[in-house]
Amino acid sequence: MDERAERRRRLQDKMKAAGVDGCVITQNVDLYYLIGSMQTGYLFLPAEGEAVFFVRRSYTRACEEADVAVEELGSMRGFGARLAEALPGLFRRPDGGKAVLATEFDVLPVQQFQRLEGAVPGARWVDGSMLVRETRMIKSAAEIAAIREAARVIDIAYEAAIAALRPGMAEFELMAEVESVIRRNGHMGLMRVRGYNQEIITGMIGAGSAAAMPTYFDGPAGGQGLGPASPQSAGRRPIGTGEPVLIDIGCCIDGYVIDQTRTAVVGELPDDLRRAYDLSEAVLRATEANLKPGVICEDLYAAALDQVREAGLSDHFMGFGRDQVKFLGHGIGLEIDELPVLARGFRYPLEPGMVIAIEPKFTFPGRGVVGIENTYAITADGFEKLTVSREGIAAVPK
Amino acid sequence: MDERAERRRRLQDKMKAAGVDGCVITQNVDLYYLIGSMQTGYLFLPAEGEAVFFVRRSYTRACEEADVAVEELGSMRGFGARLAEALPGLFRRPDGGKAVLATEFDVLPVQQFQRLEGAVPGARWVDGSMLVRETRMIKSAAEIAAIREAARVIDIAYEAAIAALRPGMAEFELMAEVESVIRRNGHMGLMRVRGYNQEIITGMIGAGSAAAMPTYFDGPAGGQGLGPASPQSAGRRPIGTGEPVLIDIGCCIDGYVIDQTRTAVVGELPDDLRRAYDLSEAVLRATEANLKPGVICEDLYAAALDQVREAGLSDHFMGFGRDQVKFLGHGIGLEIDELPVLARGFRYPLEPGMVIAIEPKFTFPGRGVVGIENTYAITADGFEKLTVSREGIAAVPK
Structure with a gap:
């Protein structure tokens, strides 16, 4: 398939620029991205x-799925020898130095890496994570179409959630409604996240104080969850009237994920929370105004911080106090935590093909979380909003 | 909590026996097991x-969840120094050698391990995976009770699936039914698996030829799945009459998973597949007869191979041809792929507290998979069958 050949070519360009002789790709999602198959094995890309x-x-x-040559791995002992044989020249560099091989240090476990090292003793290994992640950062039209389809499905689920929302129902019951709808509309049953120890179910539905509980999850609103064995997302607490219900949900269609947040309430929100919600929309609008090629990622985050500071809500932005997260948005595609990140230190200029979930949110301990999150594709002259759900607070009658 | 203190004490005993001075536990599930919290960080256990x-x-x-002392991690640079300070003696060994620290090489990514190495330069690092996994292999009464509860919930889901089963419905639609039931009964929304690149949704429902499709998943029946981005489990193929429907499902309640398989059919199975199903029950009964303390794990697998060979179905056992898997069962607990494994090379004698899913299955390419899977706890004088679902082929009228 031409598209995946182009992806491999882009990765090869980055490898050459970094002085890498070959990549050994091990992770299921990286494999799927590069060759269309996530069967278990090692992709060698010189x-x-x-x-x-x-x-x-x-x-x-x-053999059915991959669009490159497929061989049986056999024993690890023979693997290195076969690499050298299949790719003459690689382990006999003119300068006499060791061949430089890269693999995904950000996800590959030590044990498996040590086996690779043992199998290919003639190589010097370096971290290829960023080569792969930066290649994946720029999406093709087909990838963006897949995320658009996921956005369409999550909108159906969002409307179903609003229709089902009743005071007294537990958060997890509302989430079960969402999950049932997305599953019947093509959701694979899981969403993928790259970070070690990070887990995502189908996002998070959290109301009132439960939504505002901090947790390990690397996002602005963690949620109470069902207990310490699942300390995030929807929990057993009944949804009350007059408290914000954060509906931060996603799904995965043909491998591609969407991430969307809306704020709902049974009855009405208190004035200060409604104003905070309005500020989240204002931050989103101000960010959209700068969402075009060439703008630097960290500048978008800095501008949002300024806007929130002027409104006097810095302490509540993206979590509260010591549990605040330090970003405004994140890349999204096959995984929920892709590049670029809208955060300090991310100097990437926006480029056409980047897809970014932007999620200004405000946390009020004991009271709840309000906010909004849309997913955008950067285009040649600005952006396309992939998220299609209606904005604004969804108020359900008591 | 006394129970978790006991777990840590058992791990410490293994550490001493292995000459390990301290463990740095990093993985969310291991953390939850040892201290009752899976917030992100490093547990240091001397x-x-x-x-x-x-x-x-x-x-x-x-601070709310963990039953040990909690400190803020701060910078990695300071982490090693604080370990040395908090635990005087560890880095000044009488023999002048380096302190030996263990961590989970089977799951910890290289990148994070390198950060640990850099932060604690005075240590020699070894693989602590087996120390932790062998500690977790023996379950407490409370853990077994949690798995019993998961077994109760999966039985409700199984009966719902049989009630919903109709010819012409897609596999994923039947799976959506199962998932809705388990979610409303306490399922956390995900099941955990330890192996790199392994994923589990809620098991697998596969009918006819789709069930018999091989895939990367380390189990006897992979399934077609929804496409190459999710190449396992339930797919879009409509369930036909007279073909086996493998209902291999699980759920996760308070962190603990169950794994159960039953075989159903709309109408009747062909005679040869029915006989293969009967053999799967016979293998299970024969295995149960040896399920008691002292029996060696690999001997149970060998006995099953003999039994199947005598019946002339070796080629179809646990997958077909080159895609056969080489085990009869696996430990189960917080993760679906725990110790012990009933496979060659696993010399563990059965011990009270082990919990094992045993799953004799037969694959017929182009026709389907039949089999059964129960989860058992080993007791002082034999076993307790934790699975409560009715056995036998569930035949649904056409």
Whole structure:
């Protein structure tokens, strides 16, 4: 398939620029992105030339799915020898130095890496995470179309949630409604996240004090969850009247995820929370005004911080106190935590093909979280809003 | 809490036996097991003395959840120094050698491990995966009670699936039914698996040829799935009459998972598939007869292979041809892929407190998979069958 050949070519360009002779790609999502198959094995991609997918399991299925040459992996002992054989020149560099191989240090466990090192003793290994993640950062038209479809499905689920919302129902019951709708509309049953120890179910529905509970999850609103074994997302607390219900949900269609947040309430929100919600929309509008190629990611975050400071809500922005997170948005695609991040230190200029979820939110301990989150694709002259759900606070009668 | 203190004490005993001075526990599930909190951070457990949980996020919540001392992690640079300070003696060994620290090489990514190495330069690092996994292998009464509850919920879901089963419905529609039932009965929304790149949704419902498709998943029946981005479990193929419907489902209640398989059919199965199903029950009965303390895990697998060979179905056992898996069962608890494994090379004698899912299955390419799977706890004089669903083929009228 031409599109994936182009992805591999872009990765090869980055490898050459970084002085990397070859990549050994191990992670299921990276494999799917580069060759269309996530069977278990190692993809060897030299800086020049064709890739070979060495498959542990299932070889049968990999042959059907992958658009590169497929070989059975066999023993790890033989793997290095076969690399050298299949790719003459790589381990006999003219300068006498060791070949430089890259793999995904951000996800590959130590144990498996040590096996790779043992199998390919003639190599010097470096971290290839950023090469792969930066390649994946720029989406094709087909990828954006997949995220658009996920956005369409999550809108159906959002409307179903609003229709089902009743005071007294538990957060997890409302989430069950959402999950049922997305599953019947093509959701794969899971959403993928890259970060170690990070988990995502289908997002988070949280009301009142439960939504404002901090947790390990690297987002502005964690939620109480069902207990310490699942300390995030929807919990058992009944949804009350007059408290914000944060509906931060996603789904995964054909591998691509969407992330969307809306704020609902049974009855009416107190004035100060309604004003905070209005500020979240204002931050989103101000960010949209700068959402075009060339704008630097961290500048969008800095501008949002300024806007919130002027409104006097800095302490509540993106979490509260010591549990605040330090970003405004994140790349999204096959995983929920992709590049770029709208945060300090991210100097990427916006480029067409980036897809970013932007999520200004305000946390009020003991009272709840309000906010909004849309997902955008950067275009040649600005952006396309992929999220299609209606904005504004969704007020349900008592 | 006394129970978790006992778990830490058992791990400390193993550390001493292995010459390990301290463990740095990083993985969310291991953390939850040992201290009751899976906030993000590092648990330091010395071979002698009290544990300290150094927390990145959320400190607030970790203080509520964890039953050991909690400190803010702060910078990685300071982490090593604080370990040395908090635990004098560890980095000044009488023999002048380096302190030996263990962490979970089977799950910890290289990048994070390198940060740990950099932060604690005075240590020699070894793989602590097996120390932790062997500690977790023996379940307490409370853990078994949690799995029993998950078994109760999955039985409700199984009966709902049988009630909903109609010819022409897609596999994923039947799975959506199961997922809705378990979610409303306490399922956390995800099931945890330890292996790199392994994913589990809520198990697998597969009918006819789709069920028999091999895939990367480390189990006897992979399933077609919704596409190459999710190449396992339920797919879009309509369920036909007279073909086996494998209902291999699980759920996760308060962190603990159950794994159960039943075989259903709309109408009747062909005679040869029915006989293969009967053999799966016979293998289970024969295995149960040996399910008691002292029996060696790999011997149970070998006995099953013999039994299947005598019946002439070796080629179809636990997958077909090159896609067969080489085990009969697996430990289960907080994760679906725990110790012990009933497979060659696993010399563990059965012990009270082990919990094992045993799953004899037969794959017929192009036709389907039949089989059964129960989860058992080993007791002082035998076993308790935790699975409560009725056995036998569930035949639904055409």
